[in-house]
Amino acid sequence: MIDTAATLSVKNLTKSFVGQHGIVHALRDVSFEIERGQSLSIVGESGCGKTTAALCIAGLQSLDAGSVTLSGKNFSAASRAEQNQLRSDFGMVFQNPLSALNPRMRIWQSVAEPLRVHQPTLSGEMQHQRAQAALEQVGLGAQHFRAFPGELSGGQLQRVVLARALILNPKLVILDEPTSALDVSIQAQVLNLLQELRDTRGLSYLFITHNLALVEVLTDQVVVMYAGRVVESGPAALVFAKPRHPYTQELIRTIPEATPKNRAAFRAINVGQIQAAAEVGCAYRLRCAHAKIECANVVPPLATQTHAVACLFPLS
């Protein structure tokens, strides 16, 4: 019997790249599940592997190892044709909506694009109707249907991209930093819209973000990543109230005062140093106020008490 309890199951996702300075391990054994109608956020600073995880899950990037199962179907083991079919169960929204849209296509045509790929027998008239309905659902009016991307604001464009992600009625929408290119007031509108869509359509979201505060209201589960590994995961309320990994605590602590100066102080370590540290021992030890000698010797396993944490000396 197919298990439909978990919409998405990600197991032991592993991916490395050959970069300018040698091999970069972007994902090291990343696992998590999203249950139907629930939302999960992957958080962590720039370079920790969030976008790579999103691309691997959506089948837009190959995996070195691991598996992605969507509604009981093993996506990563499927043939290309099956993957194309399954891909309609995912909607993707990327950080920069303008670059995600063809500047020479009218808004409704961009929104209808997935229909042309996945339902090629649908008439032009039906495509137009479906695109119109999707655009109305994200709060865009008739005056925008025939516009070109360059004529819309950033917030409107993000709604267009969302309409396109929803047009095939996906079960899961993956949103990679969906609001980071938007003004704060527009961010709030987009988040309200996401909340409304989730409530009315029972959507699951996989958020990718470096801003923990943003995702708090919309998130059931949190996965905290550092240097390609999951260092803490669990129910959002629990992780926020009682972070057990020193890195998570630091992420939460620096939210209100994430000034450039603060960030610079926290990021005074380069990617090469982080990658090197991740080879043996806890990758976070170079920055950790609680690190002890042992932290350089073993990679802490993800151990579950109240929720999962990968730290030899978790905060209590």
Ligand SMILES: Nc1ncnc2c1ncn2[C@@H]1O[C@H](COP(=O)(O)OP(=O)(O)O)[C@@H](O)[C@H]1O
């Ligand atoms: N196509 C690629 N080629 C080489 N290195 C890459 C590629 N994509 C990502 N990386 C590297 O993998 C690491 C994780 O990147 P990414 O997943 O984009 O992180 P995030 O989205 O958390 O900022 C980074 O060190 C990045 O430079």
Ligand SMILES: [Mg+2]
């Ligand atoms: Mg990214």
